[in-house]
Amino acid sequence: MKYFMVYGLQRSGTNYVETLLPHNFKDISLENMGYPRxxxxxxxxxxxxxxxxxxxxxxxxxxxxPHFDDFDAHVKRLTGKDELHYVVVVKEPYSWYISYxxxxxxxxxxxxxxxxxxxxYMIDYSLFCKKWLEFRREAPEKILLLRYEDILKDLPGNLxxxxxxxxxxxxxxxxxxxxxxxxxxxxTSTRRNYYLKKEFLNLFTDEELYVLTENLDQAVVExxxxxxxxx
Numbered sequence: 175m176k177y178f179m180v181y182g183l184q185r186s187g188t189n190y191v192e193t194l195l196p197h198n199f200k201d202i203s204l205e206n207m208g209y210p211r212x213x214x215x216x217x218x219x220x221x222x223x224x225x226x227x228x229x230x231x232x233x234x235x236x237x238x239x240p241h242f243d244d245f246d247a248h249v250k251r252l253t254g255k256d257e258l259h260y261v262v263v264v265k266e267p268y269s270w271y272i273s274y275x276x277x278x279x280x281x282x283x284x285x286x287x288x289x290x291x292x293x294x295y296m297i298d299y300s301l302f303c304k305k306w307l308e309f310r311r312e313a314p315e316k317i318l319l320l321r322y323e324d325i326l327k328d329l330p331g332n333l334x335x336x337x338x339x340x341x342x343x344x345x346x347x348x349x350x351x352x353x354x355x356x357x358x359x360x361x362t363s364t365r366r367n368y369y370l371k372k373e374f375l376n377l378f379t380d381e382e383l384y385v386l387t388e389n390l391d392q393a394v395v396e397x398x399x400x401x402x403x404x405x
Contacts (some may be wrong), residue, residue, distance in 0.1 A: 176203070178260070180192050181263070181306065183298070191320060198344060212232060241376070259316060262306045262319040268375060272297055275295065300390055300394050379404040387403060
């Protein structure tokens with residue numbers, strides 16, 4: 175049995191990946207289920223130190239991890255597992271922002287502001303991804319980063335990355351995909367175009383894009399393989 179931790183911001187595709195992994199690979203167990211959101215074993219846990227950017231009270235914590243080994247040791251103690259593998263899911267920042275604002279509005283987060291005035295969410299995005307990128311540089315053999323859009327474009331290729339990195343055995347010859355997973359709407363060709371053809375950019379004015387882009391960390395976005403948008 176191999177034990178996995180899946181991490182990612184809300185609305186990044188973590189539920190999708192959590193569905194794909196156990197349905198496609200033998201003898202794996204996902205270990206960050208059912209924990210409080212303030213603990214490092216929760217999939218949306220905020221690793222970064224700048225807690226004033228955390229969007230909801232339930233995510234606040236006083237944990238600090240200078241290095242990946244510190245974090246890994248703490249997660250092992252909490253899960254009781256001797257060895258863990260980490261999969262981190264990220265999404266293109268502008269499409270993620272729209273979905274994240276919808277979530278914040280629906281849940282009435284105190285940090286949510288009307289329309290597109292939530293540039294602090296882009297800082298949350300940058301800080302979250304920056305810490306995981308730092309950890310990946312320290313332990314590339316233990317951490318695999320998956321981009322949501324890449325999975326949509328090439329599911330077999332990205333699951334092959336998971337299989338190859340962690341030495342997993344496939345359940346069947348062909349990888350299984352899902353059009354509907356927990357906590358999400360059914361995936362259609364319209365939704366696929368929305369992401370892959372970047373139709374979400376049409377929802378922003380030039381001024382809104384400018385403000386959001388200015389609050390993204392350019393180095394982080396580029397290391398993730400995305401582009402900043404300026405009109």
